Amino acid sequence: MPDIKCNVTECNYNNDVKCNAPMIQVNRNHSSKSATSDETKCETFRPAES
C-alpha cells in the first residue's frame, strides 16, 4: 500500500495526516463519470472514536 496523505484528521484511520487503513475504497461522488477530484470520495472514512 503506498503512503496516502490525508488531511481528514477526524477520520478514525488517520494518523499524523496519513491514512493507516489496510486498504481504502474510493467511489464516485454524485457523478456517473467523475471529471474532478471533487467527484470522488473515500468510502472507508469512519468518524474518529473519542
Ligand code: SF4
Ligand atoms: S480512510 Fe479515507 S478519509 Fe480516512 S484517513 Fe484514510 S484516506 Fe483519509
